[in-house]
Amino acid sequence: ARSNTVAQAAGKLYFGSATDNPFLNEDATYKAILSDNTLFGQLSPENAMKWDATEPEQGVFTFTNGDAIVALAQANGQIMRGHNTVWGSQLPSWVSDSGFDNATLISVMQNHVSTVIGHYKGQIDGWDVVNEPFNDDGTLASNVFFETIGPTYIDLALQAARAADPNAKLYINDFNIEGEGAKATAMVNLVSDLKSRGIPIDGIGLESHFILGEIPTTLQAQMEAFTALGVEVAVTELDIRMTLPETDALLAQQQTDYQTVVSACTAVADCVGVTVWEYTDKYSWVPSTFAGQGDADPWDENLEMKPAYDGIIAGFSS
Numbered sequence: 336a337r338s339n340t341v342a343q344a345a346g347k348l349y350f351g352s353a354t355d356n357p358f359l360n361e362d363a364t365y366k367a368i369l370s371d372n373t374l375f376g377q378l379s380p381e382n383a384m385k386w387d388a389t390e391p392e393q394g395v396f397t398f399t400n401g402d403a404i405v406a407l408a409q410a411n412g413q414i415m416r417g418h419n420t421v422w423g424s425q426l427p428s429w430v431s432d433s434g435f436d437n438a439t440l441i442s443v444m445q446n447h448v449s450t451v452i453g454h455y456k457g458q459i460d461g462w463d464v465v466n467e468p469f470n471d472d473g474t475l476a477s478n479v480f481f482e483t484i485g486p487t488y489i490d491l492a493l494q495a496a497r498a499a500d501p502n503a504k505l506y507i508n509d510f511n512i513e514g515e516g517a518k519a520t521a522m523v524n525l526v527s528d529l530k531s532r533g534i535p536i537d538g539i540g541l542e543s544h545f546i547l548g549e550i551p552t553t554l555q556a557q558m559e560a561f562t563a564l565g566v567e568v569a570v571t572e573l574d575i576r577m578t579l580p581e582t583d584a585l586l587a588q589q590q591t592d593y594q595t596v597v598s599a600c601t602a603v604a605d606c607v608g609v610t611v612w613e614y615t616d617k618y619s620w621v622p623s624t625f626a627g628q629g630d631a632d633p634w635d636e637n638l639e640m641k642p643a644y645d646g647i648i649a650g651f652s653s
């Protein structure tokens with residue numbers, strides 16, 4: 336069975352993967368697997384559409400890498416997600432260290448959102464317009480936008496995004512919101528407040544960077560709590576990391592965990608799809624961030640399917 340084929344048979348829009356330009360340019364086998372739309376029906380740019388990549392100097396926009404990924408998706412008949420426009424990380428210093436006043440930073444942020452989303456108008460299914468706005472305790476994270484503009488930076492970013500591409504689904508994307516807790520409650524409260532004030536919001540992205548054996552037991556319930564607000568949800572950055580070295584027992588647990596996550600999305604009508612944050616351990620962000628951990632993805636470093644792949648198939652078939 337093929338992962339995107341079974342996802343669509345389950346009524347989902349896609350099973351997809353994040354990807355990045357260096358890997359596409361240097362690894363033909365990697366690119367060929369990613370281009371198989373029976374396996375992957377959707378792509379997310381791991382870095383190519385972020386602020387430091389798209390507007391490295393004020394008013395100077397570079398879309399080369401993002402355009403290459405969109406062109407690949409279109410050639411393959413794959414849906415694109417956009418990631419991301421407003422986030423406290425991967426900002427060029429002209430934004431993060433500028434000392435811009437409130438009015439100037441609003442204008443800078445609106446121009447960035449309008450230009451990037453406008454450039455891709457009609458080509459993106461869903462945009463992570465605002466990325467990782469919360470701290471784990473549910474307060475709004477300190478970043479240059481919150482500190483300078485205040486909480487309304489979220490409203491202004493979403494409004495600029497809607498104006499730039501009225502047909503794109505507008506998402507807020509975050510981690511540690513995949514189970515009940517203060518951060519998930521804060522997301523419910525934010526989205527409910529946005530909707531009550533008529534601010535455009537269409538989706539909540541559950542990043543889903545999980546630890547082996549620690550999938551939240553309330554994952555499906557939390558998805559349902561989000562969709563009850565009248566928005567869709569997506570699993571946007573799934574990976575399930577283990578403490579190395581890998582063993583058969585750990586791979587079997589990982590298979591179970593992948594099935595658990597995918598089953599939750601399958602069971603929730605308004606969960607539109609599942610994206611892994613790179614399909615292969617060869618290019619995962621995990622080992623460089625968490626020392627001694629890795630092997631988080633459903634294909635191994637030799638680009639061979641792991642037991643986790645069977646968990647994905649089973650999850651869409653449940």
Ligand code: G3I
Pocket residue numbers: 381382424425542572620
């Ligand atoms: O572009 C530079 C390159 O010029 C330089 O030579 C190289 C040397 O280290 O670094 C390159 O930048 C790296 C960048 O990826 C592009 O490859 C950064 O060091 C590296 O930190 C960055 O990591 C990315 C990370 O976001 C940074 O925030 C990961 O690839 C990417 O997978 C990760 O993705 C995030 C999502 O956007 C949001 N949710 C969490 C997720 C995992 O951290």
